[in-house]
Amino acid sequence: MIYKNIGKMIQKAREEAGLSQEELSSRLGYTQAALSNYELGKRRLYLANIEQIAKELNKPLNYFLEDAAEKVKAGQEKAQDETISEINKLLSELPPEERKNILEYIQWRKERLK
Amino acid sequence: MIGFDLTDEQLEYQKTAKDFAQKEIKPYAAELDRRQGTAFDWGIVSRFAKANLLGLNVPKKYGGLGVNMLTAVVMAEELGTACMGIIGTAAGNWLATTCLSSVGNENQKKNYLPLCCGENASLAALAVTESEAGSDIAGIKTTAARKGDYYILNGTKTFITNAGLAKFYIVFATSDPRKRHGGLNAFIVDGDAPGLTLGTVVDKIGLRASQVGTVIFNNVEVPAENILGAENTGFFIAVQTLDMSRPCLGAAAVGVARAAFETALTYARERKQYGRPIIENQAISFMLADMATEIEASRLLTWRAAWLIDQGMDSTKASSMCKIFSSEMAERVCSRAIQILGAHGYTRNWPVEKYYRDAKALAIYEGTNQIQRIIIASML
Numbered sequence: 001m002i003y004k005n006i007g008k009m010i011q012k013a014r015e016e017a018g019l020s021q022e023e024l025s026s027r028l029g030y031t032q033a034a035l036s037n038y039e040l041g042k043r044r045l046y047l048a049n050i051e052q053i054a055k056e057l058n059k060p061l062n063y064f065l066e067d068a069a070e071k072v073k074a075g076q077e078k079a080q081d082e083t084i085s086e087i088n089k090l091l092s093e094l095p096p097e098e099r100k101n102i103l104e105y106i107q108w109r110k111e112r113l114k
Numbered sequence: 115m116i117g118f119d120l121t122d123e124q125l126e127y128q129k130t131a132k133d134f135a136q137k138e139i140k141p142y143a144a145e146l147d148r149r150q151g152t153a154f155d156w157g158i159v160s161r162f163a164k165a166n167l168l169g170l171n172v173p174k175k176y177g178g179l180g181v182n183m184l185t186a187v188v189m190a191e192e193l194g195t196a197c198m199g200i201i202g203t204a205a206g207n208w209l210a211t212t213c214l215s216s217v218g219n220e221n222q223k224k225n226y227l228p229l230c231c232g233e234n235a236s237l238a239a240l241a242v243t244e245s246e247a248g249s250d251i252a253g254i255k256t257t258a259a260r261k262g263d264y265y266i267l268n269g270t271k272t273f274i275t276n277a278g279l280a281k282f283y284i285v286f287a288t289s290d291p292r293k294r295h296g297g298l299n300a301f302i303v304d305g306d307a308p309g310l311t312l313g314t315v316v317d318k319i320g321l322r323a324s325q326v327g328t329v330i331f332n333n334v335e336v337p338a339e340n341i342l343g344a345e346n347t348g349f350f351i352a353v354q355t356l357d358m359s360r361p362c363l364g365a366a367a368v369g370v371a372r373a374a375f376e377t378a379l380t381y382a383r384e385r386k387q388y389g390r391p392i393i394e395n396q397a398i399s400f401m402l403a404d405m406a407t408e409i410e411a412s413r414l415l416t417w418r419a420a421w422l423i424d425q426g427m428d429s430t431k432a433s434s435m436c437k438i439f440s441s442e443m444a445e446r447v448c449s450r451a452i453q454i455l456g457a458h459g460y461t462r463n464w465p466v467e468k469y470y471r472d473a474k475a476l477a478i479y480e481g482t483n484q485i486q487r488i489i490i491a492s493m494l
Contacts, residue, residue, distance in 0.1 A: 043428065044429070047343045065347055
């Protein structure tokens with residue numbers, strides 16, 4: 001879980017920097033496949049890898065770690081919340097247009113509660 | 115694509131571990147289990163050191179055996195057959211050295227890893243748990259305040275394997291409790307640092323030969339260069355270390371279950387009732403068949419988790435799965451072994467009651483099985 005979240009942050013930071021996987025991987029001295037696996041969370045990232053990537057992308061190390069830690073925690077809490085998992089399950093079965101409607105409905109409900 | 119053969123080198127290491135377990139651990143297991151008070155025995159540590167098993171996973175360049183994870187789990191299973199308590203002491207070292215090997219800088223590795231290797235090897239410990247921060251490590255209250263070239267540590271760690279014995283500890287502390295995960299840091303702390311003291315030693319129902327206790331930090335000065343990784347990376351370090359240590363725990367569970375199974379099998383073949391060995395009753399032989407099947411299944415989960423680690427892949431889910439299944443399997447197998455031995459199984463004249471007491475701990479430490487389920491569920 002933690003690698004997947006860090007991987008997503010790497011992808012986000014790479015895209016923000018306007019770099020392709022090929023470009024970033026060659027700067028880091030990795031193969032493109034290795035970087036792709038890091039971004040997908042399939043490969044285990046060591047702290048040294050994350051530090052190197054953070055340096056190359058001009059981000060503080062904690063940009064990748066803190067967010068990932070929060071997401072892991074959120075993911076774990078989510079796993080414990082049956083209501084949310086049921087909502088997620090049903091949502092995934094709906095077409096994109098319907099999902100958008102539901103999102104708008106949730107936002108409307110949230111506004112009303114304020 | 116799939117092969118289950120061990121290499122010649124792995125078979126050699128397996129034999130080393132098996133011989134060591136049978137000659138150097140097993141003969142002392144019962145005595146240390148029954149010793150009142152503190153059962154820990156330095157004599158056993160020196161045996162481990164002579165075989166360099168305290169530095170099992172330390173890279174060769176620092177003096178360790180440097181085996182990969184698959185080889186380590188094959189060895190841990192053999193050691194687990196002899197005494198979970200005694201190998202708990204070595205496992206405390208493996209936790210600390212796994213952590214240090216994966217995140218330490220060259221100086222830290224050069225200064226500390228060799229302390230766990232070779233004939234004069236000492237013990238090490240990983241200190242994460244606190245009375246209010248067990249499963250929730252972001253709730254750690256031990257503080258680390260920066261003061262010039264030092265960090266000042268204050269707090270109390272509980273349930274620490276090798277407490278009071280370790281030459282060095284890897285201690286997790288927070289530099290900012292409000293930041294929770296984001297404020298955690300890991301430090302290498304010398305065992306003889308002023309202000310570091312041993313509190314109570316825990317009196318446990320099992321794992322009697324392993325010393326587990328409270329470690330108190332009272333204004334302990336830790337040189338700033340002893341911080342592991344970059345600042346505020348402690349949460350990542352803890353998660354990664356535990357992920358990588360779980361397959362060895364799973365393998366040890368397979369080992370203790372195997373020991374219980376083998377005792378029960380031998381007994382069932384020899385014990386006669388109604389004029390024939392009790393194994394000829396399906397009620398008994400089916401229990402043994404289930405035990406053998408579950409042991410095999412656990413071993414395969416454990417090997418797969420170790421294989422993923424060796425491939426550099428994310429093993430989080432596989433590690434948690436092998437930890438849950440193997441530890442619960444071990445408890446079931448040990449319980450059935452007691453049942454097969456009948457009244458004998460419930461006595462202290464046979465080792466199965468000890469296996470049962472030891473196996474129970476596996477579902478609790480290094481992340482309870484409930485936490486493992488949360489991890490798996492979050493990755494489905």
